[in-house]
Amino acid sequence: MHEILTLLKPRIWPLTNRKVRKKARGDLLKLFLFGTIGMLFWIGIFIAALRVLTYFEGIEEIGDILGYKLISMILIVSFALLIFSSILTSLSKLYLSRDLQLVHAMPVSSYKIFISRWIDSTVESAWMVVIFTLPIFLAYGIVYRAGLFYYANAVAALAALVLNASALSTIMVMVAVIVIPANRLKSIFIFLGILFFVVVYLTIRLSRPELLVDPEVFDTVMVYISSLETPQSPVLPSTWAYDSIKAGLTGAFKGGLFHTALAWSFCVSIAFILIMVAETIYFQGYSKTQTASARLFKKSRAGWRCFDILPGPIKSFTVKEIKTFLRDQTQWSQLFLIAALVVIYVYNFKVLPIDKSPIKTVYLQNLFSFLNMGLALFVLTAITARFAYPAVSMEREAFWLVKTSPLSLKAFLWIKFFIYYFPLLILTEALIVATNILLSVTPFMMTLSIVTVFFLVPGIVAMGIGLGAAYPDFKAENPTQTVTSFGGLVFMIVCAGYIGLVILIEAGPVYNLFMADIRGKTLSPAIWLWTIGSFAAAFVFSLAAIALPMRFGENRLSKRLI
Amino acid sequence: MIELKALTKKYGDFKAVDDLNLLVKKGEIFGFIGPNGAGKTTTIKMIGGILAPTTGTVTVAGIDIQQEPEKAKSKIGFIPDRPYLYEKLTGMEFLKFTADLYGVPADIFPKKAQQNLEMFSLADWSDELIESYSHGMKQRLIMSAALLHDPEVIIVDEPMVGLDPMAIMMVKDLFQRLAHAGVTVFMSTHTLAVAEDICERIGVINKGHLIASGTTAELQRKANATDAALERVFLNLTTNVN
Numbered sequence: 001m002h003e004i005l006t007l008l009k010p011r012i013w014p015l016t017n018r019k020v021r022k023k024a025r026g027d028l029l030k031l032f033l034f035g036t037i038g039m040l041f042w043i044g045i046f047i048a049a050l051r052v053l054t055y056f057e058g059i060e061e062i063g064d065i066l067g068y069k070l071i072s073m074i075l076i077v078s079f080a081l082l083i084f085s086s087i088l089t090s091l092s093k094l095y096l097s098r099d100l101q102l103v104h105a106m107p108v109s110s111y112k113i114f115i116s117r118w119i120d121s122t123v124e125s126a127w128m129v130v131i132f133t134l135p136i137f138l139a140y141g142i143v144y145r146a147g148l149f150y151y152a153n154a155v156a157a158l159a160a161l162v163l164n165a166s167a168l169s170t171i172m173v174m175v176a177v178i179v180i181p182a183n184r185l186k187s188i189f190i191f192l193g194i195l196f197f198v199v200v201y202l203t204i205r206l207s208r209p210e211l212l213v214d215p216e217v218f219d220t221v222m223v224y225i226s227s228l229e230t231p232q233s234p235v236l237p238s239t240w241a242y243d244s245i246k247a248g249l250t251g252a253f254k255g256g257l258f259h260t261a262l263a264w265s266f267c268v269s270i271a272f273i274l275i276m277v278a279e280t281i282y283f284q285g286y287s288k289t290q291t292a293s294a295r296l297f298k299k300s301r302a303g304w305r306c307f308d309i310l311p312g313p314i315k316s317f318t319v320k321e322i323k324t325f326l327r328d329q330t331q332w333s334q335l336f337l338i339a340a341l342v343v344i345y346v347y348n349f350k351v352l353p354i355d356k357s358p359i360k361t362v363y364l365q366n367l368f369s370f371l372n373m374g375l376a377l378f379v380l381t382a383i384t385a386r387f388a389y390p391a392v393s394m395e396r397e398a399f400w401l402v403k404t405s406p407l408s409l410k411a412f413l414w415i416k417f418f419i420y421y422f423p424l425l426i427l428t429e430a431l432i433v434a435t436n437i438l439l440s441v442t443p444f445m446m447t448l449s450i451v452t453v454f455f456l457v458p459g460i461v462a463m464g465i466g467l468g469a470a471y472p473d474f475k476a477e478n479p480t481q482t483v484t485s486f487g488g489l490v491f492m493i494v495c496a497g498y499i500g501l502v503i504l505i506e507a508g509p510v511y512n513l514f515m516a517d518i519r520g521k522t523l524s525p526a527i528w529l530w531t532i533g534s535f536a537a538a539f540v541f542s543l544a545a546i547a548l549p550m551r552f553g554e555n556r557l558s559k560r561l562i
Numbered sequence: 563m564i565e566l567k568a569l570t571k572k573y574g575d576f577k578a579v580d581d582l583n584l585l586v587k588k589g590e591i592f593g594f595i596g597p598n599g600a601g602k603t604t605t606i607k608m609i610g611g612i613l614a615p616t617t618g619t620v621t622v623a624g625i626d627i628q629q630e631p632e633k634a635k636s637k638i639g640f641i642p643d644r645p646y647l648y649e650k651l652t653g654m655e656f657l658k659f660t661a662d663l664y665g666v667p668a669d670i671f672p673k674k675a676q677q678n679l680e681m682f683s684l685a686d687w688s689d690e691l692i693e694s695y696s697h698g699m700k701q702r703l704i705m706s707a708a709l710l711h712d713p714e715v716i717i718v719d720e721p722m723v724g725l726d727p728m729a730i731m732m733v734k735d736l737f738q739r740l741a742h743a744g745v746t747v748f749m750s751t752h753t754l755a756v757a758e759d760i761c762e763r764i765g766v767i768n769k770g771h772l773i774a775s776g777t778t779a780e781l782q783r784k785a786n787a788t789d790a791a792l793e794r795v796f797l798n799l800t801t802n803v804n
Binding site for chain 1: 609610611612613614631632633634635636640642643646647648649650651655659660662663664665748
């Protein structure tokens with residue numbers, strides 16, 4: 001036990017190390033910002049759960065059925081999330097962490113190393129799921145006026161669910177690593193995990209839950225509700241948690257204890273099996289992981305010839321950038337996720353019930369179109385943060401190559417800019433045009449959206465590249481880590497400000513132009529002047545948004561010693 | 563003290579180490595040289611118990627590392643070429659972490675840690691975070707940690723990488739003192755001058771095979787390069803095989 005605790009110390013000590021807190025730049029701001037967002041999100045879930053449950057409670061006969069069905073759905077989804085999250089985390093912690101070589105060289109048995117890693121992995125994979133499901137269970141307790149037993153029992157049932165999910169997925173991982181090397185396996189699981197998430201989301205979204213509040217389809221809903229009472233599989237750990245929590249809510253003390261005990265008995269058994277499996281195959285799998293993985297596709301150079309027209313250094317960096325991007329399998333899954341989100345985004349516009357609104361349709365369509373510019377640009381900001389912002393940091397230790405190459409930092413940054421600019425411009429314009437077509441907007445709004453986006457996209461991409469260069473993190477293991485750094489936050493804030501400012505500047509003149517167009521009136525010279533001034537200001541801001549961050553990034557990067 | 567018997571490691575169809583047999587005596591400094599990709603690090607990892615051999619055995623201080631890995635590892639001080647250290651720990655915290663795992667008694671630790679930190683000129687940096695250390699300082703810290711539990715065997719991969727001339731001299735001197743005291747040092751290196759200076763015997767590995775081993779004079783004879791520097795001997799041996 002002593003050795004397991006010692007192995008966990010490198011995870012615990014940095015949290016309590018005052019020096020770390022003192023030195024880490026922007027940590028307080030980051031903590032405050034993420035803390036506030038997290039807290040708001042938590043409160044939001046709690047309020048939403050409270051409102052939904054209060055509403056369910058008011059529905060005679062089927063209110064409780066709906067309430068319990070919701071718990072069961074939440075538990076199944078949580079269990080699935082825990083399984084996937086645990087698969088990815090345990091793969092990293094058990095097979096891919098950089099400190100494993102150090103730890104395995106020490107006189108500690110591999111099963112103890114395994115247990116310490118498993119504890120670490122369980123905590124890391126589950127904390128977010130647990131924290132964000134707690135407000136829902138709290139709301140249940142309040143709405144159903146449950147006693148203290150419910151809360152204690154719910155915590156015990158959730159803890160068992162977490163441990164069961166973690167143990168099951170870790171066993172799967174250990175067995176799988178024996179067959180496929182861990183680094184390859186991780187990419188496969190990331191891909192499957194995202195596929196799973198997208199399928200679940202699309203299923204929910206395409207089932208059009210908004211129809212549930214439409215009285216015209218009530219017959220179908222009744223049929224649906226009758227199917228809600230179908231019992232779940234008794235072999236699923238989420239069913240044990242569900243039975244336990246449900247018993248707690250109804251005050252069935254013995255029933256609650258029985259189901260919690262059932263979950264914990266499985267937990268103890270699976271933990272025993274887990275350690276047995278680890279003792280037998282964990283080190284074997286770790287040893288196998290140290291083998292370099294072979295490339296999946298080995299292919300021709302023909303496709304890169306189109307870059308031959310570029311000067312030498314520019315061509316080499318461009319080709320390198322595209323190749324490394326495409327060969328990083330974690331990027332594929334992100335691209336896949338983005339494609340799915342774009343489909344969902346566009347689909348949401350398709351199902352907007354604009355014609356049922358009491359407000360005039362043409363006005364609403366164009367209002368949505370105007371707001372949609374902002375929304376699409378926020379989507380672009382998120383994508384830029386994920387891909388363009390980490391572009392400089394992803395040079396990692398190889399950044400010395402850039403510094404020593406016969407290419408100026410300015411050219412290096414502009415190469416990065418253009419590599420991300422073209423695909424992101426096409427993506428955003430496609431998004432805007434598709435949603436505007438679905439909204440059937442006026443030609444004026446269509447043109448305005450296309451032109452505005454055309455001028456804002458380079459600014460946002462330039463901010464991503466420029467600020468990414470100004471605050472690089474060459475030690476980051478993955479791009480996500482870079483985005484959540486101080487510079488990443490600055491990028492998000494500056495981008496939000498920039499988009500907000502341009503939308504605000506354009507709002508007044510656009511409203512005047514649009515109304516004049518609809519009413520067939522002409523604008524006064526003062527309003528024309530205001531309109532021209534506003535668009536000119538937006539144009540100047542856009543130029544500044546391109547030039548300033550790129551120069552800022554170049555200056556800061558050139559002062560960095562590597 | 564270190565015995566490798568028919569040691570083989572296969573990565574798929576590729577044999578990184580092929581039927582390696584070797585005996586390193588107590589108190590001996592053994593140098594392990596070879597071209598890039600010859601199988602040096604793979605061998606070192608197998609001796610250190612980080613990598614399981616495909617076939618064959620590794621015995622350290624009379625203990626089979628596959629049969630009793632913890633017991634064998636407790637006799638070893640392992641120094642990798644590119645040490646990973648917990649960047650958010652201080653140097654002293656890292657030593658404490660290592661000492662706890664190697665079972666260094668709590669009453670001995672402070673004195674021993676201080677002594678090692680001073681020996682490697684890190685005493686003034688002991689309470690600083692490792693992330694602020696230079697590459698050479700990290701290398702010295704990992705050496706301090708590896709010596710904390712008075713190992714019987716030191717396995718070291720590229721010991722001089724990142725060290726300044728003074729530290730190189732100190733490490734060479736340290737290894738020789740340790741060897742006199744009965745500690746076995748198994749050292750992989752590309753710095754042939756270091757191998758020539760301090761190693762009693764040198765093994766040359768190429769394409770996974772141990773192609774020669776012995777004192778510098780024996781290797782010179784084998785390479786038909788009497789009185790030549792080790793560099794020439796190395797080239798003769800490895801090129802002939804190629």
